[in-house]
Each structure stands twice: as C-alpha cells, then as structure tokens.
Amino acid sequence: MHTRRTLHRRTRTAATLLAAAALLVSGCSSGSTTSTTGSAKSAAKETATLAALPRATPAALTPYYEQKPKWRDCGAPGFQCATLKAPLDYADPSAGDIRLAVSRKKATGPGERLGSLLINPGGPGGSAIGYLQAYAGIGYPAEVRARYDMVAVDPRGVARSEPVECLDGPEMDTYTQTDVTPDDAKETDTLVAAYRRFAEGCGADAPKLLRHVSTVEAARDMDIVRAALGDEKLNYVGASYGTFLGATYAGLFPDRTGRLVLDGALDPSLSARQLNIEQTAGFDTAFTAFAKDCVRQSDCPLGGRNTGVEQVGENLKEFFAELDARPIPTGDTAGRRLTESLATTGVIAAMYDEGAWPRLRAALTAAMKKNDGAGLLALSDSYYERDAKGDYANLMFANAAVNCLDLPPAFTSPDQVRGALPDFEKASPVFGESFAWAALNCEYWPVGATGKPQRIEAKGAAPIVVVGTTRDPATPYRWAESLADQLSSARLLTYEGDGHTAYGRGSDCIDSAINTYLLRGTPPTNGKRCS
Template sequence: MDIRQRARFRTPRIPFLACAAAVGMLLSGCSGSVLPAGTSETSGSPAAAPAADLEPYYGQRLGWRECGVPRFECATLKAPLDYADPDGQSVKLAVARVKATGPGKRIGSLLVNPGGPGGSAVDYLQGYAGIGYPAPVRARYDIVAIDPRGVGRSAPVECLDDKQMDAYTQTDQTPDDQTEITTLRTQYESFAAGCQKKSAAVLPHVSTVETARDMDMLRAVLGDEQLSYVGASYGTFLGATYAELFPKRVGRLVLDGAMDPSLSARELNRDQTAGFETAFQSFAADCVQHSDCPLGTTSAKGAAANLKAFFTKVDAKPLPTGDSRQLTESLATTGVIAAMYDEAAWPQLRAALRQATNGDGAGLLALADSYYERDPDGSYANLMYANAAVNCLDSPPAFASPSDVSAAVADFETASPVFGEGFAWASLNCAYWPIQASGSPHPIDAEGAAPILVVGTTRDPATPYKWAKALASQLSSGKLLTYDGDGHTAYGRGSDCVDTAVNTYLLEGTPPPANKRCR
C-alpha cells in the first residue's frame, strides 16, 4: 500500500515491514516457510478435498452482514489455531467483501492483501481497494479481504501499552556507547516479553504458512476452485507461499513489489537498506532542484551529508514539536523513511525538513506517527506488534547479539551512508523473540502453478527491484512486469501501462509479454 493509498484511509503504515520491526525502522518482511503437519495437498486437482480433520472448517458457511460502509459486507471465518491440531482451539478471522458491480459475467473472488506483515486487509479493502481498484476489475470480481491471524480484527497480537510504545519508538537506534546499546537491547527484550505476556496463545501461530492455509480455506468457503489474488509488498511473500503450498489451486496471482524468499533476514535487511539509499538519492536529486530545498541546492551527495548532519544534531538535542513528545533522531529518521515510499510525498518531506531546520519537529513527527499508525489520541494500532510476531516466526533472526550488529554496521553503511547504522541495529529485535522461528529462507518454484505475474519497480525502496527479478525467476510460471520508476509497488499508482497489463491478466488470464517494461 503506497502513501497515496494510505492517505485515503486509516492505514498509514508502510506496507512492507521487517524482521527488524524495531525502534523506528520497519524493514523487510522476513521470508521462509516449512510445510506444516496436516497439509494434505501441495498438488493435484484444484477441487481436491481437504484432509478429513479440516472438513468442518472448509465446509463452514459465512454469515455476511452489513458493516458500516455502503455496499460492504463483513463476516467471520473460523480456522484452527494450530493446523497440527485441528480439533483443538480455533481462531476467528475477520473477512470483508464488496460484490462485483457488473456489467459482465462475474469471474469470482479476488483476495487482496496490502502487505506488512500486519497491514489490515479489511481496512485496505474498505478504504481503497473496494472503491479504488480499476472499475473493470471491480465489475467482474467480488473484492475480498481477510485480516491475517494476529492482525487487525483477527485475534490481534498485543504487546505494549501506548505510553510504552511511545518510549519504544523514541529509543536511540544509532547507539553511541555501551549504555545506549544496553538501553536499545532492553527495549527489544521488553517488547518481546510484552508480546508473550499479552498474546501467548496466538503468538506461535501467526506464521505466513498458516495465513496462506487460512486463505485456501477462505477460497473454498467462497466457492472458488482457484485463488485469484493481488498482494503488495509482504503480500507477495504470502502469495508465493500460497502457490508453494497449493500450486494447482493458483488462479490469477499478482505479486506487486516482490520479495525474494530465498534470502536470509540479514540479506533482506541489508538489501532494503540499499533500496532506501536508492530512493533517497532520487529524492535528493529532485530536492536540490528546488530553491527551498532544506538540504542544499548543490548535489544529491551534499544533500545526503546535510541530512546525516541533521540527524546527528537532533540526536544531541531533540526538537520541540508542540506535542509532549520531542523529535528524537529515531523519530526524525522514521519520518524521512516514511516519505521514501512514494514520490508524491516528497514535497511534504521537503516542508517537514525545512520546518525542522528552523527548530520545529512537528512535520517530521507527523510523518513518523503515520508510519507507526499512531492516532492523534496517542493510541496505536497493532501493526507493529503483528509485524514483529510474523517476521520473527517466519525466519531466524538477522543477528544474535549486539556484538554481531556492531560487526555488521560498516557493511550496512556501505549500502547506505545515511540510513545504514540505524537499519543494522533495527535488525536485532528478533534475537530476543520468545518463540523459535518455524520458517527458513528458500527459493519458491510452485511447480505446476498457472502463470503468476510478478511486478517490480526499479527504484522501489522497500522491495528492491532485484527481488522481483529473483522471485519471477524462481517461480516455474513466473512472469515479470517491470515499472521503471520511483516508489513502492506499481499497480494502481498512476501508470496506465502497468494497470493495463495487470487488468488484462486479471480479466483475461493473459500475462504481459516476456520482459514487459513500463515507464
């Protein structure tokens, strides 16, 4: 979900967060999955029956009801909390849909996921996809969303109270000495302990594999023999995982802003560090063309040096904001990162930086709050909590200790002189997670699946373009669509070329020609 889409509804969070979903830095969604016990099918006919112990779930009926938004309906799907024990405890998952509007024959259901992990698909549907997807697609598909387990309205993971979360987001993530390293580590430990205390039952069962299995159950309950799906950012990993588990049930899958599931958490986080550097260089090159650029008007290199100096200054003396909170270095960095997701936010970032250089941190704080999904009343949504819970379960941690991070900082700073140090330390939080990871990185080929459309943007900050190329090459039926441009994800963000190619695939089942490139 890009910044334009986030502006249309109350999910201002960045769609692709990280294994290191830490203090101010939400990085890459960690990859990796294992085939869980009780899985009855990874191939075969689309309509093959589920395992006997899952039949009551696959055979359930949804009780649709109006849910406060015109034309939208909501329901609750029941799923096993633990797929290895279907007769045990169940979990209730929030589902929403907007029916096909016509004209034209209905194709079926189109599931959508905005990323995260932790983004509410139901909010995304009600705030954007159900009204903002191209009219020809909405005419032929019921647009459907399910909040993944642990997310939004689906047994949400909880960890900290709002004041604790404020402290967490303000913690220095570029520690200058051992005392600050200890403080940062303590915050990670407290965050993990809070999740375990408040969400012990659901915490071991929010993996991407389990969510993919929930999606297959929903597919069956909706009456579709195959799954049609649009996933953005982390949603591409979710979609690829589904294709790995159920290749013969793959219908039309669009994976936009793709991840590379073969990479370790450390590799993902370093690659994303480089991705944000690429995005910042694009912003800086644009900024210096404006006479009011607060980072100077000479060169992108000079702008980067000035931003780094600004962060150092704020680290030493946080700025007032007109709020009870000051703008710390961590919040300032998060505010800048938030604007890297879409070039449409660059003017807002210029204004916020100009305001900050004049001693007022309110503009950058507002950007950081939108990133963290903090409401004006000081309350937080659960996205940060779900993000860590899913990522720390999906893949082993990027680093095991602060000393590991210290040794890697130089490598991360090579990837991004401006953001590298903070991204490296933000990759530490899963080291203290109370649940051992159940997934591991590996390529996904989904042998036997119908053509799968992978979309990559050349200067995407959060999911670097090389990840899209890697996923498309791994998938046995992967087809790559390239958007030569800025911002995170490409579908529905203003490129007629991209939208036409994706719409044709969704409506006719025909992927674009090999190596199709849009500008």
Template sequence: MHTRPSLRRTRGIRTRTARLTATLFTAAALLLSACSAGSSTSAGGTVDAALAALPRATPSALSPYYTQTLHWRACGVSGFQCATMKAPLDYARPGAGDVRLAVARKKAAGKGRPLGSLLVNPGGPGGSAIAYLQSYAGAGYPADVRAHYDMVAMDPRGVARSEPVECLDGRRMDAYAQTDLTPDNAKERAALVTADRTFAESCGAHSARLLRHVSTVEAARDMDILRAVLGDPKLNYVGASYGTFLGATYAGLFPGRVGRMVLDGAMDPALDARRMNLDQTAGFETAFQAFAKDCVRHADCPLGTAGTTPAQVGGHLEAFFRKLDAHPIPAGDPDGRKLGEALATTGVIAAMYDQGTWQQLREALTSAMKGNDGAGLLALSDSYYERDAGGHYSNLMMANAAVNCLDLPPAFTGPEQVEQALPAFEKASPVFGEVLAWSSLNCAYWPVKATGEPHRIEAQGAAPIVVVGTTRDPATPYRWALSLARQLSSGRLLTYAGDGHTAFGRGSTCIDSAIRAYLLRGTPPPAGKRCS
C-alpha cells in the first residue's frame, strides 16, 4: 500500500475512537477488481500455484526459537502483560541475526475450562495488534470469550513495537500526504513520481536491515513460534482485513496446527496488485453510493437534497475536490497545513470504512463546502494516517508499504501504465478512480524486489476456518470472501448483508453469536449462513 489512500491491503482497527466521534476502520493499501477462485492475474492468466505447507517437523536450526521462554511483565492498562520474543530475521539463515517481536496478553478472566490463547490481529499491514488488544479486544470481545481464552497480540515484524520500519519524519510525511494525486500535466506527474521515489529511498536508507524480511509469510512463521512458546498445540486466531491474509497464510503453511480461526473482512491471495487495487476502487464506489443515498435523506447533507441521485452526489463531490485542487482552504492547523484535494479525498475515504462516521463526514463536508473550514476533513485524514496533534505519525503507512511492496510485484512500473489504466479505474469509481489509480504507483520505486506472488491458499487438512464477508465492504469486497472461502479446503463462509468494513463486533447479534459459538464450542456456522 501507500501512505496515501492507495490500497492494496486493508486495515480494520477499532483503536482510534478518541480521535473520531465514531469508530473508524482505516485502510492502508488496497485497490482491486473482482475475482473468484482461480483468480486472474494482471496478464489475464489463471493463478494455478497454491501456497505449499511447510514440513511438519520443526527444523533443528529453529529449535532455540521454538523452545525460548517469554519473560512477562505488567504493562499498559491494568491486567495486561508484555514480553519480547525472538525470531530469525531470515528463516533461510536462522543464525544470521534475530528480530525482536513485542507480545502482549490478558489472561483468561473466567473459572471455566481454559481454551488456550486467542491471537488477534486488526489488519494493515502496519496496524498495531498490541494497541488493538489493549484498547479494544482486551475488554471489547464477548465476555465469555475473554473468560475462556488468554487474549494475545503480537505486533508483526516491522510494525509499531516490533522493530518498526522507519522512513520519513513528520514534516516530510506531511508533505508526502499532500502530494497531488490527480496530476493535470507533466510537471505534476513528475512531482508525484518524485514523492514516491523519495518515500521509497527514505525507507531504504532508514530500514535497510528489515525491508527484505517483513513479508506476510515471515510474519505467519513468527506466529507459529509464538503458538509454541505459549504452549498451545494449535493456533486459535481472529484476524480482520489484512489480518485475514496473515491468518490464511498461516493456515497454508501449517494446516495441521490450525485451531479455531476466524478471517473477518477477507482478502483474496490469488489477486495480483493491479487487480486488487481495481477491485478495491470498485468497493469504495459501492460504499460511496450507500453513503450518498443516506446523505440526501438528511437535512444537513451538503451534497444534495431528497431526490438527488447518487451520481449527482458524486458529481458535486468531484466538483468540490477540483475546487480544492486549485484553491486549498484553511483547516485551523497549527502547523499551517491547508485542506487540499489529496487530504480531503483521504478524509472522505476514511469515513467510508464505517457508516458510524457518516454523520461526522456530513458535518465535515458542510464546514468545508459552506464555511471554508477544512478542519473536520483534515481530522478524518489525520486519523487515517495516524498523525497526532503534535505532527508525529505512527509507522502504520511505512510498514504498510514495506509489507505490500514485498508481498506482490508492483501494480504499475511507471506513470505511463497508470495513464493507460485510468479509464478502467475511473469506470470502477468516478469519484475515487483517478486518485486510487495514481496511488497504486507507490511500489514501482521500492528499493527491494518483491519476494511474493499471487497464489491460492488451500490449507488441505486444516480444521474448519470461518471466512466472514460484508456485502458492501469498501476495502475488502465481498467477492474476496467468496473466493477465499472456496480456496480453503475447510472454508466456511459467513455473510453479513450490510455496510462497513468487517462484521464481528460491529452491532450484528447474528454475526457475533455465530462467531462466539465457533470460538467457544468449535462449531462453525452452517453453510451459507447470512446475517443482516
């Protein structure tokens, strides 16, 4: 992904409610188009390769990692413990150096039969699983789940507390986030390419040791070490958004060690980067159409009134973006930033992740369009980027790019390819297509060559895996859930007919009850179960 609303993986994190008036699920680097099992590659071929399982026996060179002892200490919020786990930097050369990974847990609170550990990951790539555990999962998961499981999180390598990838400082990130993503001429295209090159080179300069070793496969192998040192014979896991790709990868590598696994807001590993980005562009258009229909039913909608069509709402928003492209507006920012087209678009995209933010978006758009005040949209954009009031960015976007650019070859290798693809992206989304097409250029200049390729994940022999898909999910389109459930030999699809990114813990009693029953009793939902 990119440090702008370019998407190639997603995030589904419930941790930033302090910065928003409603829960926001942010994305981090996805863009795509549709696919079913046996997905198409960018060249139009079929992905025949499936992820191969690793040998059942643990190699002797890895034994010291699998037998290490974690030293737990109290940390953060009351009741949480933290530790540091070692994993090989390079699994092909275990003796060539280690990476230190941060782990946190909250012990089971109940007196009933213990079910072991439940590892959680909120997505990204780049989202802090520990922050998610401490701010949401440790108290927000159903009480009976928390009573029987030790709730556990590990920040993946390169993320947050686990030797984070570092690139640009706050001031330079501010400039990068404001780069014009709708270039009108050769000069603006050159500026965009320069921004992408600068970001990539900075990551290479500051994180050279890590950049070749932050792939999803390596992170999944780290999860197996954690399973072993926690004393669990099998891995119980709930992953959201990109966390579904991480979990599915684990299942493909270690099918016999899969316990109770929930993949919510599923990704399709058989897609290449361009196809993925185009799919996600269409997904954001679907979400915007739902927002537009809802907006015009409210008296405070600044994009239209009753009777205004979604296409007309989109046209009004596009006109507003064009106005900001030419004349940014004040945003009350102490660092002097103004709201231009790039930050405004990011703010709108951020609000597409959860319908709970739609009122906030209406208010922010009203202030910007009628009051020449961009503070509301800037706040939404800053939350997406995890930028605090002091101008400091988390490493979310940096880790996001590092993982995405290693996992798949770039969607585009130069601006000429983006220009050729623009009609397809703009057809997928008249509102967001151009921005998301140009955002897909970020991996073209990455200093490390991709080590991954699109592939199916079958996980032959794995226990039942519950794959959750939301029909109008903007960041992980529903068809991805359909595809992943078909690929997995034991996949069981659970559908939420609704809006927003991911489904578990977002208000559907039907979804939550089905997942609770599975986690507590091991009984997956019946085939074809659909909730609304």
C-alpha cells in the first residue's frame, strides 16, 4: 500500500510530498486473482477479523507505558520534540528497544483543551513530523489547533524514527529509471535484478528492524505514545495509509479509541493483488477525469475538444513508447534523461490532485513538443522525494519495508505478472502494465510477511468517521465503503469530487463535518455526501 498527500499542498505550503501510491511501487498480496467488486466483497466477508488485545497492559510493557517525554524546542517556533522508546519486538520485549521521534505544538487556546490530536499523512513512509511542522501545525483549522495539542510520531522505520535505508542517491537514480514495462526476457531480468538489489540494500542496512516495521507494531507504538501524552483515549486524523494505521489501532484498542477520522480509506480485508488492481482502476478513473478536462483546455498536448478519452490515453501511451525507445533530455545535472518509467511516475504524481493538472499539461507539452523532459522529471522527483542535491528521503525504503511485511507478495514470478496483465490493462489501459510489474517487488524481499488480509470491526469503539472521495486515484471510493461497512461504529462521509483525500482540500461541507466531530464529538450522519 502506498498513499500520498496531495501535490497542491506541497506547492502551497512546502509540506513533504508523502507517499500514497505505493501499492504500485511496492505491491504486496496474498495472491488471490479476484478483481471484480462483487467477488472481492464476497472474499472480504470470509476474511479473518483483527482481534482486540487484552485491556490490561502486560507487565513487560509497563515501563514503556510509564514514560514521560522530555520536550525540547525544535524546528519552527512553537514546536517541541521528544524521543520515546518502544520494544523492537512486542512478542519479546527483552530483545531491545526502538526509538520513536515525537513532535507536538501545544494547544493555542482559547477554549478548553481537548487533549492530543495525533496525525499521520500516509505512506507508509511519510514523515508525520515533517507533515506536522510544515502543514498541520499551522494549516489545520484554527479552532482545532486552539483546542488540541497537535502531535505527530514518525512510525518505526520512518524518517526520524530509526529510518530504513536501502540505496544511496546515485543507486536510487538508477533504480527509478529501470524499465517497468519489460519487452523481452533481457529487460525482465534487468527489472528483477533491480528489485533484488533494492531488497538486498534494505536487508543489509537493518536486518533486525526490517522484521519489526509492520502496521500492527506501529499501531501498538501509538498506544505507548498516547499513554506518554497522558491521554485516556487516542484522538487521531489519518490520511490514506494513515487510515489503515488508525483502523488497526481501533481494532487492537477499541476501548481506547477516541475521535478518529480516517480520510482516503484503505480496505484492510483485501489481498495485495486485489489492492493493486483496484488502485490501478482508481488511477484510471482519475486519468479519465484529467483527460476530459485536458481536451477542454487550449494547451492540452494530448488532443483537442473532439478527442475522446480513449484516444487521449492512446496518445499518452504512444508518447511513453517513444520514451521507452529514446529517452529525452531534461537538463539534469546528474545527466538523467526522461525515461518511460520517470515520465509515467510524473504523470501519476499529478493524478493525486486536480490542482496539479495545469502543471502536468505544461510538462507534457514541453516533453512532447519541445523535447524537454524537465517538467515531468520534476514531478517524478517530487513523488520520490528526491532533493536538488540528488538525495532521497527514506519514503520509498520505508514504504517497501512496511508493505512487504504487512501482506504476502502479489506475485511470485514474472510469469504470474504476465498472466495478470490482461486484468491490469483492463483496469487501466494507460497504467495497467507498469502497475502490474511494479507489484512484483515484494517477492524478492529479504523478510517474509507477518501480516495477512483482515477485516477490522473494532467492536466497542466510539464513532469513527470514514471519509471517501468518489474519484480518488490512490484509495478508490469503494475502499471507504468497505471499511465503513467493517467498522462497527463507522460513519461514512463522502466527497463527490477529484483528488486524493478530502479534509482541508477546499470543501466547506467536509471540513465543517469533521471539525464538528473533532471539537464536539458529534459525528456526521452516516452516508452524508458533500461536493
């Protein structure tokens, strides 16, 4: 699973572009070939349910729960940071500790303080602390920031919390340029070798940590953070992958679940192959919306007003094929040219937010008409979190580490990928092939999966607000419907629109419903729809 916060939010606030399409970057699955909505729902009903943990804290974990954070000023004015410890292995707390980085911005007032509000922007692999300090701590509604201490913890293996590292900058440059639509056996071998090198790099960096970066463990860490903050219940806003993390917390600790907002929901009951193929269809839905908008604009390089959506897709695929044969210049100081893989990633990055569509049109125009790939390369770099010096954040490393641990691999061989190509290409004629091959990487991971698809019911939890966007590319709307159906206390809130996630993206209806819930504890009516 991979989920990313919106592109426009990065350009507007300089917040880190947080991974959200990682199903396609690091697919993982139990291997089911289910691809239709009806059969997927039937399979979900037969899936095991996540069991709640005992209410009593085990004696071996008591020292962790009794920690008191030592806050220090950090980052921008008003922010504080601390470090907490959690057991590396919850099954054997004596095996050592892991350090968790935590940051907060205290409630500004006026009004009675409501406790802490933890936030997670997605990924897996996105830095919650980076998101807090660059956006949420200053950009969340003032009335929310007035009543809550805004808190972020980087999950284990992410950013400031003992980050997983796999490849250096030049190695990642090579990896991101690898052809993920192999045309023959030689290109297939090259792709497999790239996946192996990536996995071996991660395994060499942190062999012990790599076994303990699952979502279940990260959710248990959040309960330690909750206790250290002095809160009886966890209040939380999670976006994209953050919804899976928050729902997992609710399933493990329903009696400690406070006000939870799960925006851009994942469906925890699906296998990774199901998740991948449904996300592929989600990106096709987003591309269709982009294509319809593009041909209405005077600067659309993919067609004119009379060009149909299917032809727009064919024109883009033809451009990708040309890049596959002859990459074009970008002016990059490292000498990178725009390859098919980098161009595809650049287009995908812009699908997260309709606010990025003008930038995508300009980048495509420059590449297709002026032989200048700089714009698409910049979009791709933003997706991968590559800076101007050629260094990469650990986003993609942590993303693979969590995904490959949470679920068994989607495919176990290139032959399985080839067999699934018709289903993926049906889901998205434009992106299907690349998404299918990208889902092979977990097969070569050095650590076996410890998780499996599970329904999450969280019986006994307080009302939980699940938010879905009807044309969300990375977390299809059906996933929000499914998660809301699973959670015993869920209230489904729908945004009829484009882009990834809904809260804080311009809908007064959505924002008002969520703010009312966070401030008063009154959830929206189940099934409420906004546009």
